[in-house]
Amino acid sequence: MTGNLDSTDWAILGELQRDGRLALTELGRRVNLSASAVTERVKRLESDGVITGYRADVDLGKLGYxxxxVVRLKxxxxxxxxxxxxxxxxxEVLECLRTTGEDCYTLKVAATSMAHLEKVVxxxxAFGSTTTNIVYTETLPYxxxxLPTSAG
Known part of the structure; x- marks a missing residue:
């Protein structure tokens, strides 16, 4: 699919990943397109399944988590x-990835307390052995x- 994306598409994706609520007129200004042209591109990226949704990033601590x-499951x-x-x-399971190697799954889990985490683990x-690592800080959030170096 990346062969069908040009540098403008990648720029649109970058802007929307930074702020999914960005107004289309502002998005167009940032990527040097008219509002109608950027709207058409965003709709195409959505219909092609490149953009799969929009969400709010939340502060887990402020929500009580x-x-x-990170829990690895064999x-x-x-x-x-x-x-x-x-x-x-x-x-509480925020993300689950099926992986290769010694573990089959890697899960990102948010808990309100250590006792809550223990219950989840x-x-x-019941499904296999687990290894749990507590996260100190998110050094680089998702x-x-x-933009790939070859796309621009």
């Missing part, structure tokens, strides 16, 4: 549906991809 952890079986059902129920141990 004082503990952030899942011994090949029936993953029960785990997927648990993940759908547990709002205990629920996950930022999305940037």
């Amino acid at each position: 004082a503990v952030l952890a 899942y011994p079986g090949n029936r993953h549906e029960p785990l997927h059902a648990l993940l759908a129920e547990r709002g 205990n629920d996950l141990t 930022r999305g991809p940037s």
